[in-house]
Amino acid sequence: MRTSLPFTVDRAIGVPLHLQLAEQVRAAIRDGRIQAGHRLPSTRDLSREVEVSRAVAQAAYDQLHAEGWIEGRTGSGTYVADVAPLPPAVVHRARRHQPPAPDLLTLRPGIPFISKTTDQGWRRAWREVSAQNPPHGYADAAGLPELRTALAEHVGRVRGLACGPENLVITNGTVHGLRLLLSTTLAPGDRIAMEDPGYVNAVKAARSHGLDVVDVPVDADGLRVGTLGDDLAAVYVTPSHQYPLGGRLPVARRNELIRWARRTGATLIEDDYDSEFRYDVAPLPALAQLDLDRVVHLGTLSKMLSPALRLGWLVASTTVVDRIAAFREDASDWPAWPMQAALLAMLRDGYLDQLVRRSSRLYADRRNLTCRMLAPYGQVVGQDAGLHITLLLPDHVDDRALAARARTAGVAVAPLAEYRRGIPGRPGLVIGYATPTDEDLVKALEILIDLLS
Numbered sequence: 001m002r003t004s005l006p007f008t009v010d011r012a013i014g015v016p017l018h019l020q021l022a023e024q025v026r027a028a029i030r031d032g033r034i035q036a037g038h039r040l041p042s043t044r045d046l047s048r049e050v051e052v053s054r055a056v057a058q059a060a061y062d063q064l065h066a067e068g069w070i071e072g073r074t075g076s077g078t079y080v081a082d083v084a085p086l087p088p089a090v091v092h093r094a095r096r097h098q099p100p101a102p103d104l105l106t107l108r109p110g111i112p113f114i115s116k117t118t119d120q121g122w123r124r125a126w127r128e129v130s131a132q133n134p135p136h137g138y139a140d141a142a143g144l145p146e147l148r149t150a151l152a153e154h155v156g157r158v159r160g161l162a163c164g165p166e167n168l169v170i171t172n173g174t175v176h177g178l179r180l181l182l183s184t185t186l187a188p189g190d191r192i193a194m195e196d197p198g199y200v201n202a203v204k205a206a207r208s209h210g211l212d213v214v215d216v217p218v219d220a221d222g223l224r225v226g227t228l229g230d231d232l233a234a235v236y237v238t239p240s241h242q243y244p245l246g247g248r249l250p251v252a253r254r255n256e257l258i259r260w261a262r263r264t265g266a267t268l269i270e271d272d273y274d275s276e277f278r279y280d281v282a283p284l285p286a287l288a289q290l291d292l293d294r295v296v297h298l299g300t301l302s303k304m305l306s307p308a309l310r311l312g313w314l315v316a317s318t319t320v321v322d323r324i325a326a327f328r329e330d331a332s333d334w335p336a337w338p339m340q341a342a343l344l345a346m347l348r349d350g351y352l353d354q355l356v357r358r359s360s361r362l363y364a365d366r367r368n369l370t371c372r373m374l375a376p377y378g379q380v381v382g383q384d385a386g387l388h389i390t391l392l393l394p395d396h397v398d399d400r401a402l403a404a405r406a407r408t409a410g411v412a413v414a415p416l417a418e419y420r421r422g423i424p425g426r427p428g429l430v431i432g433y434a435t436p437t438d439e440d441l442v443k444a445l446e447i448l449i450d451l452l453s
């Protein structure tokens, strides 16, 4: 009896013949080309048809039998078993992330300037890493001890935050640190206050952990501490440069926030994302420096070097650090050794400090240029620090529509509405001046000005 299906074998591909045959029968059943109850040829017929030995045909049937695809009825042959065919898997191949078109100038905030050429310090660090052997076994789940020591010295010196290696966890950046903290210290349903407007990815992290996000208003000085209720488990705050409006939380408000946290028992989460860059204002030390028992501090390399490195740090009490380290041990979730070793090398030879000094000079010039060019078209805020300014616009402006028109004209820029949730406020554009070259920055600003005027 013929199968009416064209089973064939290929002796050149090195796959055992009985496996080739079994797979073709399997595929025919899976696709519904032969159905439950269909009678298959005898091993004698099959071997003749396909030109293989009878033993090969028998081995193919034995395999299919063992897997449950076929069944033998004594005396009456071999039949396809009643296996409900699985509809074929639908593989979604659509691109999730559309990279900007190559000729789109970007003024979206958050990405530092990356020069086209690498510099000595960067190469020195990687040479140093490549000359070492990787460590034996799994590294420390909190991060390389030498790196934590070097970073403790760094945040002490640069952010006035006195701490030791036992207070540090090396992370894959701010959002990773935030997620680790939420997973180990807060429970789904807990209430967390977050600045509105604020950092979208932090809000996403809180929501995906099942937290109840409470919108807190901000003003020109940052988070309005007086509006915080007493039923909060945590507050996420960007005190050094409110994201995206740019206020710097004044000392009186910082003290008020710490007093409030001590009274209510809430955890303060300080996102210190771009504090390294500050222009014509005196540095304010990290909020965590006031009380490391109440504040968890999140630092990142994303603004100093590149967000692609996925490296940052979390500074907290030893209780929090130990909890996170234990959690990571189980989850096997910590930054790869080469990246940590490279950061250690960059810290030890002073490269990171040098880079921040150099970038600060570049960004200060760009900030001046951006403020000067845009000042006639709105109210510039947040210009004292960081890598972006916000241009507040008259109430009647639709900032999303404006950003869409800018995109059509060749400039990517973020509308302030993107950062707002429940609390209404003025429209505006959040403008990052760090990413493009000097030339492209001017070009992009001119295009924006055309639209604004």
Ligand SMILES: Cc1ncc(COP(=O)(O)O)c(C=O)c1O
Residues within 6 Å of the ligand: 109, 110, 172, 173, 174, 175, 176, 199, 238, 243, 271, 273, 299, 300, 301, 302, 307, 311, 312
């Ligand atoms: C407010 C804020 N925090 C943190 C970050 C950096 O996050 P990460 O360290 O995860 O790259 C950004 C980047 O845009 C940011 O805007």
